Amino acid sequence: MEEINENGCCGHENHHDHDEHGCCGHDHHHHRHENIEITTHEDSVTASVKITFREDRDRAEVMLRSFMRAVAEETEALGGTIGHIKFFLKESRGSMFSMTDTEEIQKKDAAYTELRAEGVAIVLGLTPEQLEEIVAVHYPGAV
């Protein structure tokens, strides 16, 4: 995650063109949801979203689809244009391995399988605040 300096600019000064304010070409916006990051580029607004589900896969998929559809529908309802809404859903089940002597290695499996969705909603014609509000309102309730 990029750091934001006191001017609201990202720390990539050496890597980007800068405008008259010394800012890079994409802007970050402060937000209240740690799993939602809003940035802008040209005419587009992007919400980068991370969601952790502790549901079974079918239920998680239903929740993810419902979230994506809600963001799409509300974008259009507000007069925006859907650019691309896409997520990657990953499944993982952790195990811990531990030992206290030279012999036995104990294994403990996590009690649940974690499903993690990461993705973006890229839209045109909305303000960053509008997109952030849409995503936050419809963000799946899990975790």
Place this chain on the structure above:
Amino acid sequence: MKTIILGGFLGSGKTTVLLQLAKYITNKPDFPQVVILENEIGEVGVDNEILEGAALAVESVFSGCICCTGAVDLIDAVQTIESQYEPDWLIVEATGMAQPSSIQTNLKNILGLDSVILAIADASRWSKLMIASPVFVRNQLEGAGLVLLTKTDKTDAGALAKAYEEVKQCSGGAAVYPVCALDPINEKIFEELMNKAE
């Protein structure tokens, strides 16, 4: 290192085409090495997960568009790929908000690297996007070596014919091929593209 720049609007099917193109190249008799440079506009990657899942070599640049604000990141990434992999082919997948011709110009002017642009235009949303952002959408076809007009399966015949004519007018004489990228793309199209990149 022969270079293809894959450009086109958000959600036009670039990654779907890329999976087929990369597979086609890597399956050539001399097994050329292909590296993909993936640029995504958001803070998290999605397409790189799909490409890596297909056992392709992928380098990613997130959070900035390599045609403009992230141009230095583009140059850094291409230099790193060239020195670390020495690939036969580099495929640069631009963000859906990029102007591919700007990437081409930067590669040529800064690295002296020639490239060919494979532009993707979404037939099913062409009319809508030409209303929402006509100049931008037209500019994305600038300098194209070849154009794929995708999502023919989701476009009725009248809209497809209209999109084809308009895309043809914007493409500066490049060949335009209507395709459904969910189906196998005619290998002659990829061969034509590779010949342009030689």
